[in-house]
Amino acid sequence: MPKVGSQRAEVAHTIGFRRRKGTAAMLEQLARDVTGWNARAVEFFQLLGWTQWTPNHIRPKNFYAPDLRQWEALEKINGPFDTVAHTVDVRHVATAQGKYNIQNIGIFLWRLGAYSLTDSPAFPLDAKRFLFHPLGYDTQLFTNPATEDEVTHLAEPINVPAPISRRVLDAYLSQYYGDGASVSLDGVPIEKIVVCDLSGWVRTPPAGKIAIDPTLGRIAFANAQTEPPLVTFHYGFSDDMGGGEYDRAATFDAKLAPVEKVRAPNATIQDAVNAVAAGGVVEISNSGRYTETPAINVNAGQRVELRAANEHRPTIVLGGDLVINGAADSEVTLNGLLIAGGAIRVNGALRALRLRHCALLPSLNPSLIVDLPDMAIEIDHCIVGALRVHERSNVSITDSIVDATNEAATAFAAANGTDAGGTLQVADTTVIGAIHTFELKLASNSIFMSDVRSEKKQQGCVRFSYLPLTSVVPRRYRCQPEQESDTLRVKPQFTSLLYGDPGYGQLALRTAAEIRTGADDEAEMGAFHELYQPQRETNLRIRLAEYLRAAC
Numbered sequence: 001m002p003k004v005g006s007q008r009a010e011v012a013h014t015i016g017f018r019r020r021k022g023t024a025a026m027l028e029q030l031a032r033d034v035t036g037w038n039a040r041a042v043e044f045f046q047l048l049g050w051t052q053w054t055p056n057h058i059r060p061k062n063f064y065a066p067d068l069r070q071w072e073a074l075e076k077i078n079g080p081f082d083t084v085a086h087t088v089d090v091r092h093v094a095t096a097q098g099k100y101n102i103q104n105i106g107i108f109l110w111r112l113g114a115y116s117l118t119d120s121p122a123f124p125l126d127a128k129r130f131l132f133h134p135l136g137y138d139t140q141l142f143t144n145p146a147t148e149d150e151v152t153h154l155a156e157p158i159n160v161p162a163p164i165s166r167r168v169l170d171a172y173l174s175q176y177y178g179d180g181a182s183v184s185l186d187g188v189p190i191e192k193i194v195v196c197d198l199s200g201w202v203r204t205p206p207a208g209k210i211a212i213d214p215t216l217g218r219i220a221f222a223n224a225q226t227e228p229p230l231v232t233f234h235y236g237f238s239d240d241m242g243g244g245e246y247d248r249a250a251t252f253d254a255k256l257a258p259v260e261k262v263r264a265p266n267a268t269i270q271d272a273v274n275a276v277a278a279g280g281v282v283e284i285s286n287s288g289r290y291t292e293t294p295a296i297n298v299n300a301g302q303r304v305e306l307r308a309a310n311e312h313r314p315t316i317v318l319g320g321d322l323v324i325n326g327a328a329d330s331e332v333t334l335n336g337l338l339i340a341g342g343a344i345r346v347n348g349a350l351r352a353l354r355l356r357h358c359a360l361l362p363s364l365n366p367s368l369i370v371d372l373p374d375m376a377i378e379i380d381h382c383i384v385g386a387l388r389v390h391e392r393s394n395v396s397i398t399d400s401i402v403d404a405t406n407e408a409a410t411a412f413a414a415a416n417g418t419d420a421g422g423t424l425q426v427a428d429t430t431v432i433g434a435i436h437t438f439e440l441k442l443a444s445n446s447i448f449m450s451d452v453r454s455e456k457k458q459q460g461c462v463r464f465s466y467l468p469l470t471s472v473v474p475r476r477y478r479c480q481p482e483q484e485s486d487t488l489r490v491k492p493q494f495t496s497l498l499y500g501d502p503g504y505g506q507l508a509l510r511t512a513a514e515i516r517t518g519a520d521d522e523a524e525m526g527a528f529h530e531l532y533q534p535q536r537e538t539n540l541r542i543r544l545a546e547y548l549r550a551a552c
Helices: 007-012 014-019 024-035 073-074 166-171 269-274 532-548
Strands: 036-041 106-111 113-121 129-131 193-195 210-213 218-220 230-237 259-261 281-284 290-291 296-298 303-308 316-318 322-328 331-335 339-340 346-347 352-356 368-370 376-380 386-388 392-399 401-403 410-413 423-427 431-433 435-444 452-456 459-461
Touching: 024 036, 024 106, 024 532, 073 166, 106 346, 166 193, 193 281, 259 269, 269 296, 269 303, 296 331, 316 410, 322 331, 352 392, 401 410, 410 431
Parallel strands: 193 210, 259 281, 281 303, 290 316, 296 322, 303 331, 316 339, 322 346, 331 352, 346 368, 352 376, 368 386, 376 392, 386 410, 392 423, 401 431, 410 435, 423 435, 435 452, 435 459
Antiparallel strands: 036 106, 113 230, 129 218, 210 218
């Protein structure tokens, strides 16, 4: 089963687990091995408030009233690294309410990962103010987890992919800043860095210093800069989707040649694209930002791939639409790119367009416009905005998010935005916005937040998916909600639906079990189906029962 914790890791540690059975460090390592997530084990009896009434039971650190002068302890209250004493809670720990009791042990898991962006030009607001995100979004910086060297070591904040607060960065700057750490500015030594609250941009760093706000992902200089600084940082996200500095080599067309590389940040994509009109690959070998509007022209019967090099994620900021002109039987693939500022518009007689691990910035306008018949469109592991596709073309979407930015908007339709779009096949995908398709050939393990309308109702199938009961679709099988009375309870709840947020598209834990375990293999419906999160949780519960002490 993909992306579930490695059984090999657990097998390798089996003898050590049995020797240390029931200890917090052993349970923490077990959780990491079984789930593949970062973990922290907490023995809650250590956090119980204690009445200092006898010399045999004095615990001077476990007084009931916390010291209000200790910012770090207060910031960690009720979290996995809490150090403040609590009163006993007699509710059962299985309800996720009663934690603090003598017999209770908790395992905290991080469902988000920390994804890097290396040597990316900061987004300039002006000559003194910049943002880490290449599109100028406020973005929370995340910890690049440090490897734990000892099996007896319990995870600390530096060992997990957690958001970095201003106070933590200021107090532990040497752990978080620098080459190979969580954040760095190219060529800027740690001595010049100060941590600051830059909300409102009202504070200016002292002369010779550079201010960083990790909560908002902002940078402020005392003096005007001639060029944006190159920044390296980590952001939070759930899965390898939408492009990023993760391994995508398996998705490359290894036989396609020649390969034109775009190496220098000041090189243009258009020059490289012009060189492969007769077939080939354009590969961008950095995570830079390119402000241009290339046009892709492909000769008859040829294939062109525009891609980011493996473990890179460049940003292309368009000044208009990126136009693809394909002659008869030609094909184009886009792989690993973040594209903003305009739509992808297809002209000519292109046979196929493939989008793999790309992000077409969701906005109020469509991100892909295909007003051509008899064309195949494949979207895999992508984040895209609204799609406009000719009714005689075919669209396949897998492991992706289609985001029209709100449920009242139209996520899929014909080029005019109202008529039926092409034949649609959707699997393991989350769609935000309404769908109007000529034929819904198959919808499986997916979430449709708004009405779905298929003109052909006698052909196709919708299975193991969530969609409103008012949808007009072919036959349903094991879909949610099953009846009107479940409409309010059985509805997807998300951590966030704002692109750029760490929890974007992630199902919240409060989501009904019919959705969280409602896929055909009892995984969750939607874009992150392949993570098999319910199976990870179940596997961990089973393994914990084997390794906890008998009295636990």
